[in-house]
Amino acid sequence: xxxxxxxxxxxxxRKYNIEPIYVxxxxxxxxxxxxxxxxxxxxVSRTTIEGRAENLWRYKELMPIExxxxxxxxxxxxxxIKAENLASLFGVKELYIKDDTVAHPTLSFKDRVVAVALxxxxxxGFDTVACASTGNLAHSxxxxxxxxxxxxxxxxxxxxxxxxxxxxxxxxxxxxAVDGNYDDVNRLCSEIANKYNWAFVNIxxxxxxxxxxxxxxFEIAEQLGxxxxxNVIVPCASGSLLTKIWKAFKEFREVGILDEASPKIFAxxxxxxxxxxxxxxxxxxxxxxxxxxxxxxxxxxxxxxDGFYACxxxxxxxxxxxxxxDDEIVEGIKLLARTEGIFAETAGGVTVAVTxxxxxxxxxxxxxxxxxxxTGNGMKTQEALQGxxxxxxxxxxxxxxxxxxxxxx
Amino acid sequence: xxxxVRIPTPLQRLTDGQEVVEGKPGKIxxxxxxxxxxxxxxxxxxxxxxxxxxxxNIYLNEEDIRFLKAEETEVKDGxxxxxxxxxxxxxxxx
Numbered sequence: 135x136x137x138x139x140x141x142x143x144x145x146x147x148r149k150y151n152i153e154p155i156y157v158x159x160x161x162x163x164x165x166x167x168x169x170x171x172x173x174x175x176x177x178v179s180r181t182t183i184e185g186r187a188e189n190l191w192r193y194k195e196l197m198p199i200e201x202x203x204x205x206x207x208x209x210x211x212x213x214x215i216k217a218e219n220l221a222s223l224f225g226v227k228e229l230y231i232k233d234d235t236v237a238h239p240t241l242s243f244k245d246r247v248v249a250v251a252l253x254x255x256x257x258x259g260f261d262t263v264a265c266a267s268t269g270n271l272a273h274s275x276x277x278x279x280x281x282x283x284x285x286x287x288x289x290x291x292x293x294x295x296x297x298x299x300x301x302x303x304x305x306x307x308x309x310x311a312v313d314g315n316y317d318d319v320n321r322l323c324s325e326i327a328n329k330y331n332w333a334f335v336n337i338x339x340x341x342x343x344x345x346x347x348x349x350x351x352f353e354i355a356e357q358l359g360x361x362x363x364x365n366v367i368v369p370c371a372s373g374s375l376l377t378k379i380w381k382a383f384k385e386f387r388e389v390g391i392l393d394e395a396s397p398k399i400f401a402x403x404x405x406x407x408x409x410x411x412x413x414x415x416x417x418x419x420x421x422x423x424x425x426x427x428x429x430x431x432x433x434x435x436x437x438x439x440d441g442f443y444a445c446x447x448x449x450x451x452x453x454x455x456x457x458x459x460d461d462e463i464v465e466g467i468k469l470l471a472r473t474e475g476i477f478a479e480t481a482g483g484v485t486v487a488v489t490x491x492x493x494x495x496x497x498x499x500x501x502x503x504x505x506x507x508x509t510g511n512g513m514k515t516q517e518a519l520q521g522x523x524x525x526x527x528x529x530x531x532x533x534x535x536x537x538x539x540x541x542x543x
Numbered sequence: 544x545x546x547x548v549r550i551p552t553p554l555q556r557l558t559d560g561q562e563v564v565e566g567k568p569g570k571i572x573x574x575x576x577x578x579x580x581x582x583x584x585x586x587x588x589x590x591x592x593x594x595x596x597x598x599x600n601i602y603l604n605e606e607d608i609r610f611l612k613a614e615e616t617e618v619k620d621g622x623x624x625x626x627x628x629x630x631x632x633x634x635x636x637x
Contacts, residue, residue: 145597159553160588162598162628420609439630442597 206249250346255333351382373444414455477512
């Protein structure tokens with residue numbers, strides 16, 4: 135198999151061979167994978183997909199690999215949950231949660247992109263994989279890389295919370311704690327990527343890695359019974375995920391799997407890190423970098439690499455952008471937990487709270503089908519809820535003590 | 544004294560390996576055109592149709608010119624201009 139014809143600069147259109155490269159040598163634009171959709175159309179159908187195992191590789195023809203999938207054979211195909219309780223609270227007819235809190239193996243959507251990146255790294259012949267990360271990506275590269283037998287170098291800001299460090303260290307990668315913030319770590323990693331022949335999943339493997347995010351869109355369409363929703367609310371850090379979910383629906387149309395698919399795509403950010411939403415609201419595609427200050431750490435990218443493209447997708451699709459405060463994020467997490475029994479990380483609190491706002495402001499119609507992307511598990515960001523949830527009821531180990539409490543509840 | 548222009552590694556091939564070159568005061572876009580007359584090929588790498596390319600950042604004394612007057616930003620003697628690809632890295636000096 136293998137339906138990739140090459141790489142192409144998104145800006146100037148210059149073509150490149152399939153290599154671990156990511157930036158156009160001429161105009162410095164980002165490179166993107168190019169597929170032969172005509173051939174894919176002949177090779178894949180709803181029936182072929184339905185006959186495959188329930189993981190992200192059931193869409194392998196639309197993934198940027200040459201041979202068979204090698205990593206993440208249990209990743210993806212997370213539940214699409216009909217959120218009836220939340221829907222009635224929000225006063226809308228049909229609401230779904232795309233629930234990546236149960237992603238395998240490390241409980242965030244990064245397990246999808248890393249599955250693709252590491253399969254590609256193996257195809258390129260790399261023996262070492264690496265990443266710069268503040269959390270979810272570090273966990274996923276550590277875990278997927280352990281199973282696949284790669285040497286792993288994970289670069290994190292030294293100030294990272296202890297629980298996040300443990301969740302990487304348990305997989306025994308080489309964990310490098312850098313004195314500096316995430317931007318410093320990223321800059322250093324670019325230098326290291328130039329010098330060492332390693333597969334940095336979010337640097338030199340980025341064009342391939344990013345494609346893994348499309349599987350969220352593919353799955354939403356399939357799980358809705360082969361149709362696109364009217365609205366999708368996507369959390370934005372770099373903006374890449376949002377552009378890839380849009381691309382997924384476009385590709386399904388392109389290869390004839392969907393006849394019609396034109397969901398509105400909505401960008402969700404925290405007020406403390408809102409460069410993409412700000413640009414959308416100001417109706418510009420010039421992203422003004424900011425210094426992030428939000429409880430939603432997994433979305434805290436102040437200078438989003440795909441911000442421009444994210445703004446363009448939102449506009450093209452007829453969507454919009456909305457932002458929420460840290461308090462609203464925490465309320466979003468609690469609301470989703472209490473109504474749907476899903477414990478989302480802060481980014482999920484962002485999408486839930488943003489959805490509520492979009493409905494209240496009339497950007498989302500009450501009769502439409504809406505999907506909220508929840509991309510990571512709340513167990514990972516429990517510190518965000520410190521002091522924000524109620525205390526347990528303390529009793530003595532006897533029935534009278536229990537009944538005393540019970541009478542007050 | 545002229546404008547001090549910092550050239551990123553991937554473009555130093557066009558400036559005979561020089562990391563810093565001298566620019567002419569005036570509008571940024573005109574300064575780039577002028578540099579192109581001495582270092583042919585530089586302008587098309589950095590700009591297209593009179594606009595700075597999307598993935599090229601230009602800083603005037605550390606401030607991104609997009610938040611000044613973009614291509615029309617005036618530079619004067621003694622200013623420092625840096626040309627920086629937005630996506631760091633690439634394939635070394637290719």
